[in-house]
Amino acid sequence: xxxxxxxxxxxxxxxxxxxxxxxxxxxxxxxxxxxxxxxxxxxxxxxxxxxxxxxxxxxxxxxxxxxxxxxxxxxxxxxxxxxxxxxxxxxxxxxxxxxxxxxxxxxxxxxxxxxxxxxxxxxxxxxxxxxxxxxxxxxxxxxxxxxxxxxxxxxxxxxxxxxxxxxxxxxxxxxxxxxxxxxxxxxxxxxxxxxxxxxxxxxxxxxxxxxxxxxxxxx
Numbered sequence: 677x678x679x680x681x682x683x684x685x686x687x688x689x690x691x692x693x694x695x696x697x698x699x700x701x702x703x704x705x706x707x708x709x710x711x712x713x714x715x716x717x718x719x720x721x722x723x724x725x726x727x728x729x730x731x732x733x734x735x736x737x738x739x740x741x742x743x744x745x746x747x748x749x750x751x752x753x754x755x756x757x758x759x760x761x762x763x764x765x766x767x768x769x770x771x772x773x774x775x776x777x778x779x780x781x782x783x784x785x786x787x788x789x790x791x792x793x794x795x796x797x798x799x800x801x802x803x804x805x806x807x808x809x810x811x812x813x814x815x816x817x818x819x820x821x822x823x824x825x826x827x828x829x830x831x832x833x834x835x836x837x838x839x840x841x842x843x844x845x846x847x848x849x850x851x852x853x854x855x856x857x858x859x860x861x862x863x864x865x866x867x868x869x870x871x872x873x874x875x876x877x878x879x880x881x882x883x884x885x886x887x888x889x890x891x892x893x894x895x
Contacts (some may be wrong), residue, residue: 681881684849690883707808713757714756714760714761714762714804715759716757716758717769717781718755718756718895719754719895720752720754720762720764721750721752721754721894722750722802722829722891722892723891724749724811724865724889724891725748725749725750725804725889726747726865726867726887726888726889726890727745727748727888728747728748728885728887728888729745729746729887730743730744730746730770730772730775730876730884731743731883732772732792732794732881732882732883732884733876733882734879735879735880735881736882738779738780739780739781740770740777740779741778742775742792742857743775744772744773746772746773747771747878748769748770748887748889748892749768750767750849751766752765752767752800752802752813753765753793754816760805761801762801762802763799763801764800764801764802765799766796766813766815767795767797768795768796768798768815768845768847768867769789769794769795769799769869770792770883770885771793772791772792772870774786774790774791775790775792778802787825789825790823791823791824792822792823792824794820794871794873794883794885795821795855796819796845797817797819798815798816798817798845798846799815799816799817799819800813800814800816801814801815808852809850809852809854809861810850811850811851811865811893812849812850813847813849813851814847814848815846816846818842819844819845819871820840820841820842820873821839821842821881822839822840823838823840827834832844839875839876840873840881841873841875841876843871843874843881844870844872845870845871846870847868847869848869849865849868850866851865851891852864853891859883859895860893861895862891862892863890863891863893864888864889864890865888865891867884867888868884869884869886869887870882
């Protein structure tokens with residue numbers, strides 16, 4: 677799941693932007709100051725993608741940690757169940773590309789050719805503060821991770837791939853959007869992802885990520 681999310685992220689980001697801008701071609705001039713609310717009984721969708729900083733700590737003898745920049749995303753689909761409240765299924769994930777590695781308190785530098793990804797699916801809710809159209813969202817679910825080592829760490833050449841068992845994954849977002857049509861809002865959001873996983877060998881793994889995302893919501 678995590679590799680699929682990572683590979684599809686560029687295409688999904690393009691779809692997000694295209695879907696968000698398509699209604700503008702035929703939209704009538706819209707006045708955002710009309711007391712708009714998110715009314716119940718409507719389909720809800722939020723597509724978000726961006727970049728951030730992530731880290732992963734292994735519960736092994738060397739106390740290995742990874743940290744670095746990468747992509748982050750969240751795709752929520754559901755319905756508004758009360759005014760300004762939506763329930764949704766949430767697909768979310770993060771990735772690190774060539775992260776920095778530390779082991780036994782020693783900085784080993786960047787792991788060339790290495791990528792780490794975490795992908796999750798959960799059930800969540802979104803709460804809007806109107807008329808500012810600021811939202812708070814959170815979801816809880818399961819996540820899996822993939823570590824792909826294809827390069828050098830310090831003087832050590834590593835080539836391996838390891839998947840994790842499914843574990844607990846949490847996704848939190850807070851954002852602000854501006855109405856651009858009667859159903860679409862565009863804006864920015866801050867995201868935080870936390871996951872507690874375990875490798876196939878039984879090593880514990882705690883991962884986190886924080887990032888800034890572009891978001892497009894339809895309601």
